[in-house]
Structure formats: structure tokens, C-alpha cells
Amino acid sequence: MSDTHATNPAYEAEHQPDRSSSGPFKTEDWWAVWIGLAIIVIAYLLFASGTSIKWLAVAPAKWSSGAQAAADLEHHLPNYIALFVVFAILFGVAVTALGQRVAQFVPGFLVVFVVSTLIFIAGAWSSSSTYNLEPPLIALALGLLVSNLTRLPAWLLPALRVEFYIKVGIVLLGATLPFTLLVWAGPVAVGQATVVSLVTFFVIFLVGRALGLDKRFAAVLGVGGAVCGVSAAIAIAGAVRAKREQASVAITLVVVWAIVMVFALPFVSRALGLPTGVAGAWIGTSEFADAAGIAAAQAYGDLAKHAENAIAGAPEASLQAFTLMKVVGRDIWIGIWAFVLAIVATTRWDRDEPGAVKTQTTAREIWTRFPKFVIGFLIASALVTWIGSHYTLTEYRSVVTPAFVAPITALRTWAFTFCFLSIGLTTRLGSLSATGAKPFIAFTAGVAVNVVIGYLLSVHVFGAYWASLGQ
Amino acid sequence: MRDVAKLEDAGASHTVCAACRHCEHDRHALEATIPGLISFSSGFGASVGETRLCRRHDQLVSPGDSCIEFEAVLEGRDAVTTR
Numbered sequence: 001m002s003d004t005h006a007t008n009p010a011y012e013a014e015h016q017p018d019r020s021s022s023g024p025f026k027t028e029d030w031w032a033v034w035i036g037l038a039i040i041v042i043a044y045l046l047f048a049s050g051t052s053i054k055w056l057a058v059a060p061a062k063w064s065s066g067a068q069a070a071a072d073l074e075h076h077l078p079n080y081i082a083l084f085v086v087f088a089i090l091f092g093v094a095v096t097a098l099g100q101r102v103a104q105f106v107p108g109f110l111v112v113f114v115v116s117t118l119i120f121i122a123g124a125w126s127s128s129s130t131y132n133l134e135p136p137l138i139a140l141a142l143g144l145l146v147s148n149l150t151r152l153p154a155w156l157l158p159a160l161r162v163e164f165y166i167k168v169g170i171v172l173l174g175a176t177l178p179f180t181l182l183v184w185a186g187p188v189a190v191g192q193a194t195v196v197s198l199v200t201f202f203v204i205f206l207v208g209r210a211l212g213l214d215k216r217f218a219a220v221l222g223v224g225g226a227v228c229g230v231s232a233a234i235a236i237a238g239a240v241r242a243k244r245e246q247a248s249v250a251i252t253l254v255v256v257w258a259i260v261m262v263f264a265l266p267f268v269s270r271a272l273g274l275p276t277g278v279a280g281a282w283i284g285t286s287e288f289a290d291a292a293g294i295a296a297a298q299a300y301g302d303l304a305k306h307a308e309n310a311i312a313g314a315p316e317a318s319l320q321a322f323t324l325m326k327v328v329g330r331d332i333w334i335g336i337w338a339f340v341l342a343i344v345a346t347t348r349w350d351r352d353e354p355g356a357v358k359t360q361t362t363a364r365e366i367w368t369r370f371p372k373f374v375i376g377f378l379i380a381s382a383l384v385t386w387i388g389s390h391y392t393l394t395e396y397r398s399v400v401t402p403a404f405v406a407p408i409t410a411l412r413t414w415a416f417t418f419c420f421l422s423i424g425l426t427t428r429l430g431s432l433s434a435t436g437a438k439p440f441i442a443f444t445a446g447v448a449v450n451v452v453i454g455y456l457l458s459v460h461v462f463g464a465y466w467a468s469l470g471q
Numbered sequence: 472m473r474d475v476a477k478l479e480d481a482g483a484s485h486t487v488c489a490a491c492r493h494c495e496h497d498r499h500a501l502e503a504t505i506p507g508l509i510s511f512s513s514g515f516g517a518s519v520g521e522t523r524l525c526r527r528h529d530q531l532v533s534p535g536d537s538c539i540e541f542e543a544v545l546e547g548r549d550a551v552t553t554r
Binding site: 160289373 | 525
């Protein structure tokens with residue numbers, strides 16, 4: 001038996017260990033809910049009192065020369081500084097509650113914010129679409145290059161909270177997604193996602209078993225590919241009491257394939273001329289991680305925005321379809337997967353191959369692992385839909401959108417950009433686990449089946465449905 | 472040792488991972504020991520739940536799990552076992 005005392009005094013000194021992970025202030029999910037909803041409520045209160053958070057939700061204007069970009073940045077510098085301070089305070093409170101020192105978070109976050117600003121500015125270049133310089137892909141590619149070609153300073157790492165930023169962004173995304181759309185499209189998303197998830201899981205699990213992989217390992221690989229990537233892999237690894245190495249290998253495979261898909265799916269979708277809603281549904285079905293999928297879906301939306309009607313559908317439909325498929329269709333079932341597999345592991349696998357550790361499983365597992373940020377996403381959607389119901393369509397477009405919804409969308413884009421940059425900066429391919437041929441083959445078989453079935457369902461079976469999204 | 476107290480309240484009658492010195496209770500340790508976890512997820516998300524790393528078995532465990540290699544945490548005067 002190995003003894004993985006990976007922590008050291010320096011590591012311990014950097015952190016304030018916090019053992020508890022239950023309660024509304026002890027997970028990133030809940031903090032994403034509080035921060036996202038606080039932003040929305042404050043934005044509404046200011047909007048209702050005749051003003052707006054527009055001054056805070058700054059974004060670079062389109063530019064065609066360096067002088068133009070510099071002038072715009074200089075003009076809005078106070079806005080950028082204010083935005084940094086507000087984000088630093090909100091995120092600082094959250095990371096402190098999660099046991100990290102805020103003094104260690106802020107310097108790294110300053111770098112993340114400044115580089116994100118530069119990426120945002122690059123994306124506002126009038127010729128950026130000519131070179132496919134979509135901000136999500138720039139952020140990812142830049143982060144990957146830097147982290148894999150250089151050694152990042154340790155002080156930067158505490159600010160690279162991929163999952164936290166994406167969850168905050170998803171809650172804010174709820175404010176721009178009508179609740180009626182969730183009700184209308186949710187059942188189709190759940191149906192399509194269920195088919196693909198079950199098929200993908202059993203392909204990976206059965207191929208893995210045929211290759212001689214341990215049942216627990218095959219299950220971790222299977223759900224990692226079928227549900228929500230790295231989060232699913234760690235959830236199921238915990239539920240079935242997998243070895244750390246098994247979780248590491250599964251996570252490595254998810255990360256590698258997620259990075260491949262984040263670049264491949266938007267470009268293949270564009271080559272096939274898929275409407276934005278259809279491409280978003282395909283990405284939501286066949287991408288393995290929320291953060292990677294949102295990068296791909298947003299990149300495709302940006303491609304559509306700049307393609308001057310060459311891609312059918314509203315640019316926003318790509319992100320909406322992705323979110324419906326991935327968050328509503330796949331992510332929310334992670335607790336059920338964990339509970340069911342924990343029961344199977346306890347009652348069947350432990351009986352066949354007794355392990356050293358005696359385990360217990362309760363139905364509480366379902367709620368404990370439930371992605372709570374989805375609750376914030378739904379509340380945000382319902383709240384803004386309710387607010388919008390008090391206005392006519394004309395008033396909504398001319399008054400509510402520019403002063404209330406658009407600034408929230410801008411803040412969401414900031415959160416996503418922090419996330420995309422952090423993905424690149426935390427993905428050091430050399431530090432990932434060696435996977436071995438058998439897990440790679442099993443997982444890749446699932447990837448192949450997932451991509452094909454996801455394409456068929458999104459484009460042919462439900463194509464008309466997804467294409468009508470956002471129209 | 473809130474986890475242990477909860478388990479005691481629930482009638483746990485044996486030594487458990489929540490009170491074991493081999494169990495790495497800090498969630499930062501999951502991020503530090505599982506490569507790639509922070510790239511698309513986190514040790515602080517809901518999906519992790521109560522899962523922690525047992526350094527003895529190099530295995531993911533829950534607070535209520537147990538094994539014969541249990542060794543109580545020595546925390547000041549509170550050497551903890553659950554009955």
C-alpha cells in the first residue's frame with residue numbers, strides 16, 4: 001500500500017485547512033449562487049431606481065487601430081479598475097469562506113483580470129473574426145501555451161479557479177435565458193442527454209471490462225465520459241471508493257479529450273454549416289466538461305456573430321442550447337449516478353471483491369453531490385423572466401435589455417473569460433497522469449460513439465427543434 | 472471534528488475515517504494529489520461531496536467509512552475515537 005502524504009509544511013502553511021464541506025457557505029456551488037444572484041438583484045434594484053450597473057460592466061469597443069484601442073482603454077480605465085475591485089471583493093469573500101487566504105488570491109486574480117482584459121480587447125478587433133480570434137479560444141490557447149512552455153509562479157495558482165468562475169457565469173447566464181424556454185426545451189434536452197449518457201456510459205464501461213479494467217475504474221471512466229467530465233469522475237470515484245490513481249487517469253482522459261473537443265467541435269460545426277442552436281446542442285451532448293463546452297459554444301456564437309448570416313440562428317442560441325443540454329440535461333443527474341453506483345459497489349462489487357475499507361451509502365449522497373449552482377441558474381432565469389413580464393416586448397428590447405440584461409451579459413462574459421484563461425493555465429499536459437492503453441481505448445470508444453450519436457440526435461432527430469431556438 | 476460528532480449523533484459505533492489520521496480532511500489535498508482536477512473542476516465543488524483521500528490506502532473515502540487500520544487523530548487533548 002502506498003502512503004500519499006503529498007502535502008508538506010509549506011503547503012499547509014499556505015492554506016487554512018477546512019474539513020467541513022456541507023452547508024450553504026462551504027462549496028463553490030453555493031458561493032456561485034450567492035454571487036450571481038447578488039449581482040442580478042443589485043442590477044435590478046439600480047435599474048428600478050432609474051440607473052444601471054452599465055458603468056461597471058465595461059467591455060472594450062470595436063477597434064481597427066492600436067491607437068483606437070488604447071484610447072478606449074484609457075477612457076474607461078476607472079471602470080476597469082472598479083470592475084476589478086468588485087470582482088476581487090466578491091471572489092475574495094468566497095475563497096476566504098472556503099479556507100483560502102484572500103491575500104494569496106488577489107495578486108493572482110489581478111494577473112487573471114489584466115490578461116482577460118487584453119483578451120477581451122483582442123476579441124474586439126474588427127478583423128479578429130477573419131483570423132478566428134474568438135476570445136474564448138484565444139484565452140484557452142494562450143493559457144495552454146504559457147502553462148506548457150513556462151513554469152507558472154506558485155502565487156498565481158490560487159486565482160485559477162476554473163470551476164468557480166464558470167459556475168458564477170452560468171448563474172448569470174440564467175438571467176439571459178427565459179424561463180419559458182427552459183420549460184419548453186428542457187424535456188427534449190433531458191431526453192436527448194439521457195440517451196447519449198446511458199449509451200456512452202455502457203460503451204466505456206463494457207469496453208473497459210472487456211479489456212480487463214477494474215469495475216470501479218470502468219465506472220469512473222464511464223460516468224466521466226457520459227455526464228459532466230472531471231466533476232463526474234471525482235464524484236463517482238468518491239462514491240465507489242476508487243483508488244486515487246484511477247480517478248487521476250479518468251480525469252486525465254477527460255481533460256485531454258475536452259481540450260481536443262473545445263477546438264474541434266466549433267470548427268467542424270462551422271464546416272458543416274450547422275445553425276447555432278444545433279451546434280450548441282451537439283456541443284452540449286458531446287463535450288465532456290462544462291467549462292470547455294461553454295468555451296466551444298461561445299466561440300461558435302461569436303463565429304456566427306461575425307459571419308454575417310453565413311451561420312443560421314441567433315449567436316446566443318449556441319450557448320443557450322449548450323446550457324440546456326449540458327447543465328439541465330446531464331449535470332443535474334450526477335447525484336443519482338453517484339448514488340446508484342455507490343449502491344452497486346456496496347452490494348455487489350464489495351461482495352465479489354471485498355476491499356480493505358468498509359463503506360456506507362445513503363440517499364443523502366444524491367443531494368450532497370447535486371450541482372447547487374443549477375438552482376441559482378434556475379432562480380436567475382425565473383426572476384428575470386418575471387421582471388420582463390411587466391414590460392411589453394418593445395419596452396423590453398429598448399429599456400430592459402440595454403440597462404439591465406446587457407450589463408449582466410457583459411459580467412457573465414468576464415466570468416467566462418477568467419474561466420477559459422484559467423483552464424489553459426491549469427492544464428499542464430506534462431503533469432497529467434500516464435493513462436495506459438486500456439483506459440485510453442475504453443474512453444476513446446465512448447468518445448467516438450458519443451460524438452456520432454450526439455451529432456445524429458442534434459442534427460437529424462431534433463435538428464428542427466434546436467434550430468428554432470432563439471428565433 | 473464536527474464530522475465525527477455528527478456520526479456519533481447518528482449512532483456510529485466504530486472508528487471511522489472522519490476521525491482517522493490517515494484521512495486527508497483538507498479539500499486542498501484533493502486538488503494537490505489528483506492531477507487535472509483543477510483544470511475542469513475543483514476540490515470545493517458539490518460533486519466532491521464528503522469524499523476525502525485516505526493516504527493509507529491511497530483511496531477515496533467518506534467520513535463514515537472504516538477499516539482495521541484506523542488510527543485516531545491526535546489533536547491536542549482530544550485523541551478522537553467514536554466509542
